[in-house]
Amino acid sequence: MDPLTGTGWMTSPSAGDAIWLRAEEPSAAAGARRQAVRMAERLGFAGERLGQIQLAVTEAATNLAKHAVQGEILVRIVRTGEEAALELVCVDRGPGITDVPASRLDGHSTSGTLGLGLGSIERLADRTGMHSLPGVGTVLFAGFSRLGGGAAAAPGPPFAGLTRPIDGEEECGDAYAARLDGGTVYAMVCDGLGHGPMAARAAREAVAAMREAALPARPIDLLRLVHQRLGATRGGAVAVAAVDSAAGAVRFAGLGNVAGWIVGPDRRHGMISVPGIAGAKTRTMREHAYDLPRDAVVVLHSDGLTDKWDAAGRPGPSRDPLLIAADLLRSAGVRHDDRCVLAVTTAGRS
Numbered sequence: 423m424d425p426l427t428g429t430g431w432m433t434s435p436s437a438g439d440a441i442w443l444r445a446e447e448p449s450a451a452a453g454a455r456r457q458a459v460r461m462a463e464r465l466g467f468a469g470e471r472l473g474q475i476q477l478a479v480t481e482a483a484t485n486l487a488k489h490a491v492q493g494e495i496l497v498r499i500v501r502t503g504e505e506a507a508l509e510l511v512c513v514d515r516g517p518g519i520t521d522v523p524a525s526r527l528d529g530h531s532t533s534g535t536l537g538l539g540l541g542s543i544e545r546l547a548d549r550t551g552m553h554s555l556p557g558v559g560t561v562l563f564a565g566f567s568r569l570g571g572g573a574a575a576a577p578g579p580p581f582a583g584l585t586r587p588i589d590g591e592e593e594c595g596d597a598y599a600a601r602l603d604g605g606t607v608y609a610m611v612c613d614g615l616g617h618g619p620m621a622a623r624a625a626r627e628a629v630a631a632m633r634e635a636a637l638p639a640r641p642i643d644l645l646r647l648v649h650q651r652l653g654a655t656r657g658g659a660v661a662v663a664a665v666d667s668a669a670g671a672v673r674f675a676g677l678g679n680v681a682g683w684i685v686g687p688d689r690r691h692g693m694i695s696v697p698g699i700a701g702a703k704t705r706t707m708r709e710h711a712y713d714l715p716r717d718a719v720v721v722l723h724s725d726g727l728t729d730k731w732d733a734a735g736r737p738g739p740s741r742d743p744l745l746i747a748a749d750l751l752r753s754a755g756v757r758h759d760d761r762c763v764l765a766v767t768t769a770g771r772s
Contacts, residue, residue, distance in 0.1 A: 434599070464499070723762060
C-alpha cells in the first residue's frame with residue numbers, strides 16, 4: 423500500500439487476534455512467548471522466522487519484568503488490507519529511559535546483564551519504535567512480517583489504533599477502522615454501549631459499515647451509515663474524521679462522547695460532537711471543518727481514556743502512529759472501561 427496516495431484499510435483485531443499480558447515477573451516471558459507462537463503459526467511463521475519471534479518476545483517481556491513498573495505487553499495480529507503481521511506493544515509506567523539512543527546499543531545495560539534486548543528486537547523486527555520519558559514510562563512496539571523485510575520493509579500506513587477490553591472481558595466493546603483513499607484517511611472510533619459481547623457486536627457493525635462504504639465520502643454521511651447499521655444493536659458513541667494532509671484540513675462528525683483531537687507539539691484542539699447514541703433516536707448530526715497544522719496528529723479515542731491528558735512530551739507527528747497511540751493509551755487509559763485510541767499522522771505532507 424502506498425501510504426500517501428494509495429488505498430488500504432485497518433480495523434481492530436478480533437478477540438482471538440489480540441491479548442494483553444502483565445509482565446511484572448520473570449515467568450511472564452514464557453506466557454508471552456506461547457501466545458506469540460500461537461498467533462505467529464496461524465499466520466504461517468515457521469522455522470528461523472518463528473524462532474526470531476520467540477527471541478524478540480522473550481527479550482521484550484524480560485526487559486519489562488526487570489526494569490519496568492506496571493509493565494504490560496500486547497501480542498496481536500494486525501491486518502492492513504489483505505496483509506497480516508504480528509505486533510508486540512510494550513508499555514509501562516516507569517522509571518523511563520534517560521538515553522534512548524544508548525539503550526539501543528549492544529552492551530548497554532542498567533542491571534549488569536549483557537544488554538542485548540532492545541538492539542536485538544530492532545534487528546529482528548521489520549518495524550520498531552520507542553518513546554520514553556524519565557520518571558514517566560516507556561512504550562515500545564515491534565512488527566514482524568512472515569518473510570521478514572528488515573530495514574528494507576515498506577513504511578506502514580499513516581494510521582494505527584489500539585484497543586483493550588475492560589478487565590474481566592475477552593471482547594472489547596470499543597473498535598476502530600481507518601481507510602486510506604486518494605490521499606485522505608477516513609478514521610472511525612465506535613464505543614459500544616456497555617461492555618462484553620453485546621457492546622462488541624455494536625462496535626463490529628460500525629466497523630463493517632465503514633469497510634463497506636463507498637469512498638470518497640463526507641464524514642457526516644459515513645456517520646449516518648454507521649447510525650443506520652447500529653439500529654439492530656444496543657448502539658454506541660461514534661466519531662468519524664476525514665484527514666486530508668495535503669490540503670491541511672480535517673472534517674469531523676461525532677455522535678456521543680468519542681473524543682476527537684488535533685494535537686500539536688505543545689497543545690491540542692478538540693473537535694465537536696453532538697449528544698446522542700448511534701443506532702437510537704438522536705439530534706441532528708453536524709459536520710465541522712478544521713485546519714490541520716503541518717506538525718499535527720489527529721487522535722480519536724473512547725471515554726475509556728480520560729480527556730485530561732497533556733500534548734507536551736508525546737511522540738511527534740514524524741513518529742509511527744502506533745507509537746503515538748500506545749503512548750496515549752498508556753498515560754490516559756486509566757479508567758475502568760473498554761479503551762480505544764486511533765492516531766492519524768500527516769506523514770509525507772510537503
